Amino acid sequence: MPPAQPSTTPRRKKGEGQWALGYRTPLNANEQVKRDDDGLNVRARILDVYARGGFESIDGQDLRGRMRWWGLYTQRRQGIPGGQTATLDPAELDDEYFMLRVRIDGGGLSLAQLRVLAGISTDFARGTADITDRQNIQYHWIRIEDMPEVWARLELVGLITTEACGDTPRTMLGSPVAGIAADEILDGTPALEEIRRRYIGSPEFSNLPRKFKTSVSGSPRQDVAPELDDVSFVGVEHPEHGPGFDVWVGGGLSTNPMLAKRLGAWVPLDEVPEVWAAVVSVFRDYGYRRLRNRARLKFLVADWGVERFREVMETEYLHRPMLDGPAPTPPRADERDHIGVHPQKDGLFYVGVAPRTGRVNGTLLGQVADLVESVGSDRVRLTPQQHLLVLDVPGDRVEELVAALAALDLPARPSSFRRGTMACTGIEFCKLAIVETKARASAVIDELERRMPEFDAPLSVHLNGCPNACARTQTADIGLKGMVMTGADGEHVDGFQVHLGGGLGLHAGFGRKLRGLKVTAEELPDYIERVTTRFSQQRQGDEAFAA
Numbered sequence: 001m002p003p004a005q006p007s008t009t010p011r012r013k014k015g016e017g018q019w020a021l022g023y024r025t026p027l028n029a030n031e032q033v034k035r036d037d038d039g040l041n042v043r044a045r046i047l048d049v050y051a052r053g054g055f056e057s058i059d060g061q062d063l064r065g066r067m068r069w070w071g072l073y074t075q076r077r078q079g080i081p082g083g084q085t086a087t088l089d090p091a092e093l094d095d096e097y098f099m100l101r102v103r104i105d106g107g108g109l110s111l112a113q114l115r116v117l118a119g120i121s122t123d124f125a126r127g128t129a130d131i132t133d134r135q136n137i138q139y140h141w142i143r144i145e146d147m148p149e150v151w152a153r154l155e156l157v158g159l160i161t162t163e164a165c166g167d168t169p170r171t172m173l174g175s176p177v178a179g180i181a182a183d184e185i186l187d188g189t190p191a192l193e194e195i196r197r198r199y200i201g202s203p204e205f206s207n208l209p210r211k212f213k214t215s216v217s218g219s220p221r222q223d224v225a226p227e228l229d230d231v232s233f234v235g236v237e238h239p240e241h242g243p244g245f246d247v248w249v250g251g252g253l254s255t256n257p258m259l260a261k262r263l264g265a266w267v268p269l270d271e272v273p274e275v276w277a278a279v280v281s282v283f284r285d286y287g288y289r290r291l292r293n294r295a296r297l298k299f300l301v302a303d304w305g306v307e308r309f310r311e312v313m314e315t316e317y318l319h320r321p322m323l324d325g326p327a328p329t330p331p332r333a334d335e336r337d338h339i340g341v342h343p344q345k346d347g348l349f350y351v352g353v354a355p356r357t358g359r360v361n362g363t364l365l366g367q368v369a370d371l372v373e374s375v376g377s378d379r380v381r382l383t384p385q386q387h388l389l390v391l392d393v394p395g396d397r398v399e400e401l402v403a404a405l406a407a408l409d410l411p412a413r414p415s416s417f418r419r420g421t422m423a424c425t426g427i428e429f430c431k432l433a434i435v436e437t438k439a440r441a442s443a444v445i446d447e448l449e450r451r452m453p454e455f456d457a458p459l460s461v462h463l464n465g466c467p468n469a470c471a472r473t474q475t476a477d478i479g480l481k482g483m484v485m486t487g488a489d490g491e492h493v494d495g496f497q498v499h500l501g502g503g504l505g506l507h508a509g510f511g512r513k514l515r516g517l518k519v520t521a522e523e524l525p526d527y528i529e530r531v532t533t534r535f536s537q538q539r540q541g542d543e544a545f546a547a
């Protein structure tokens, strides 16, 4: 046989599945599912078929794919160890119960909404309810048979689960103090409401390459972690045009973390929905659909650069140039949460409290609702730090409310450990998890408060059950990524890879992942105590950990 000759025809470069370049044939199973049927259509089947037929009646593609378009994921079957996750068939991992996310764009809730959320937790979710770092409420133990009633109750008070998960524009973050903060540049709430009205649940954006995260905050504290979203509208004062937003694109964490980049464009409040739609359209049409792990917008932004990204937005979607604008001033990272008692611009006060890693329950939410009502307020807000704010509190009722909330283990003057510790869902319910997170974080908080009652420096400790970084591993002072380790006796134990010194705002950057810097779960309190003690000894003035 003659030796093979080198081909003279140049090899065609593989595309990344971008629709705008003509790749309309699905290149993987996820794209095929989305092509076969829009995820939004599964709602009708849930109501008409699955809620009546039960878990066994659910089509496999719907179960592990389209259900997410309505905020539903199967939860992890109880008792499966983290180390086994990768080797199991999905059916072995799936429980017949669901996690359900309720979409709360901007985190704002009325008393009536809070009471409905509390009731659903008690009646259908075995009391579970977590405040997530995307300002959602997340339930567990939901049965498909109960979804018609759950949706009916939510919709009665204007709450939805539409596109709370899936390859869609998910719950949008908004400043928890929008409209009330004395230092606000502008209130972004009308933009969030208009985006939701025009685009959420619309087939125009119900098939994106991957999830799409948005934040809009007119607070100078940049209190929504805008560095980490696919698109962020960041409040800034334009020297000629006044208050508006600086546009950032392409942020995201997980295994290839990237900070969002400025487009250099300034957008007034009423143009935010149109500009948002242009960014999402670029993502829909030019985003990479071949490989799921290259599909987030950040990869396109990294490959193109912001100049080209802005040019495509302007020429192909907006059909006009955007105004150039100034960069906002980065805030200190420890100025971002809203814990404590603060004056509103109207003379009332808001009170920010720290539940343990966002974990609340139906009974507690009901008790909070009663307290809120008793001081004459009708509003609470959830924050991207898994905290809760009570708004509109008269000055002479503040201390009474603070004391009553503290009695419910919701401190407005928490320790640094309680205030700055976040945790993702972890192995209790998440199918991707390797280790336990929430209960562990709670125990670590208790232990550190006991050992270091005087420690008062701002500190962020983020526990994550796997490399997906849902609780922002890389941007914490002490970021913890769950893994299985070998213990002293050679047995497998829960542990964490440590990322040290990450931050947002003034000190935005990813924590150092030092080789060998791994701690077992058991060693965690000792390790954090060592690091924080060293920091306290070397701290200059009110220096932040990440400085």
Ligand code: SF4
Residues within 6 Å of the ligand: 424, 425, 426, 427, 430, 431, 432, 433, 434, 464, 465, 466, 467, 468, 469, 470, 471
């Ligand atoms: Fe699940 Fe991993 Fe996200 Fe935690 S970080 S919620 S374990 S996917």
